Amino acid sequence: MKNTLSKLRKAALATGVAIAVAAVGTVAQAGTLRLGMTTWVGYGPLFLARDLGYFKEGGLDVKLEVIEESALYMAAAAAGELDGSASTVDEIMKYRSKDVCFKSVYALDDSHGGDGVLTPKDVKSLADIKGKEVAMNEGSVSQFWFNILLKQAGLTEKDVKITNMTADDAAAAFMADRIPVAVTWEPHLTLAKKADKGHVLIDSSKTPGLIVDVVAVNCDFIQKNPKDIEALVNGLYKANEFIKSNPEKAYEIMAKGVGGWLSDPKEFAASAAGVNFYGKERNAEFFKGGDEGEAGKLIKLGSEIWGGFGKLKMDIKYDDLVDPSFLAK
Template sequence: MRKSLLKRVSLSLVLAAVATGAQAGKLSIGHTTWVGYGTLYLARDLGYFKDAGLDLELTTIEEASMYMAAQASGKLSGSASTIDEILKYRSKDFCFKTVAALDESHGGDGIVVTKDIKSIKDLKGKSVAVNEGSVSQFWLSYLLKKEGMSMADVEVQNMTADDAASAFIAGRIPAAVTWEPNLTMVKQKGTGDVLVDSSATPGVIVDVVALSCDVIEKQPADVKALVAGLYKAVQYTKDHPKEAYTIMAKGVGGYLSKPEDLAEAAKGVKFYDQAMSEKLLGTKGKSGDIAEIIKLANETWSELQGKPFAVSYDDLVDTRFVTP
């Protein structure tokens, strides 16, 4: 889902650095730097996975195409990303399914604008910095469509979320789609306003863990341990937030390596507990709210990329492990 300030590495180096092949008792997951993935580190470092016989290896890869390629080649068991991001990679030749919900962006993503822009409709004809092909473009397209507009109504400047924020703060662009800590930075510097953030669009930007289908079938006990450990980590975060954020910060690292920064970023997400996960992903015989996100992602990416996407709920979600 997210890109940090870290320098990208080549795909060959990524593939060489990550684990190889399925192995009982072990799962490997690739992800970008994002606060919502903190519960994976928390459950690992508190021993929740180990206690259930699972060794979880987490690898930071700051580009979706790279960690998805690593997963497709069998170098990774799965990935942590937004549902709309991974949908684009699902095919008959690359089978993976969502087994766990991690978090929902609830204020962590936003659009920063100059003082004269007061509404989404005011973006018409304006230059907007946004990372094409990413969740930022998916979300922007959704917001525009709600106002009867489309991406054709704005002048897109393709930049990463961090570069977009930098260009905005420098006064080179009137609007940018970005995320924390950039939203807070813009407000602190007084260089503009946050026009809208993801708290206004609940349930649209959602992060999940998606594992390769052969891993799910061959290692069901490990998948069960993964989901159960995440539920325990979310509960620990509720009960001991200060301690949880300290552990998460050490694991997630990057721009979130300081506990106070991770704690601030955590204000913009909702970590998914069991009840929330059941509602989002669904349970046996009953589809969840994620079906609507999948439908929206199919429609959005088909329009934006000019080719059909028709990934179904059943293609992308496995509900067997949602309820322990």
């Protein structure tokens, strides 16, 4: 993985875009879909459907590339070196433009306790963090989610002191008493609990439907390969049913596929408790209603927050980011 990232970074520096040739190849074969993503428990169903042969049943070969920087795999998709990505709704919004078109075709999961805010135990509410230093990864889903929390508490980022760190570094700084507040995710929330270090003031189980992972595919690929998208969706439907009927075996397969810090099935199972996997019915619920449905309202939130930070390249509506037509097939 380190070698792959090194090659990707060199390509990005040399050409201005992350053309991930070494990791993903240069030419897509017929019936092949190439997706980039980070290491995250919610992406497990993609590996499960691949390894159980569910995609191939529909004539589709899915190539899954773990690239730990979203900017790199999104740039690779824009350059045509990937056909799409798995990422959060708010994350992909920052890369959508009139020139770079991709749409969500399936919702994988939402964070249900997998993300959280670590604080000292004497902090009882978000109002208590006013004036404190907060470590988080600016420009990531952590900043998006944290700003929603601040808004709900009647605060803004101006009421705290933001220090930009990765989620991992933010957690480490909190554990070392260098930062009083950290916005991070698993496994760090569990590790803090085990060490009896502060407490999780709030986690994403209290904000369902705000941190949602989707599979977003390049518009050209969708238009030219509708049968492949149909096979992708149907394969994920089957994977979700397998998780429900045989979770222990599913976690074993997904842990091996996702790898990294989730390579241990027990670790994967523990992390899976912090997400809700989306199947056929949940996808239908999430994407229905257009601008006024769950997905539409989440996109509006993304526009409000990322637009306020000047992170969007265009005014994004539901139809710009979603193609739900394959969910009904």
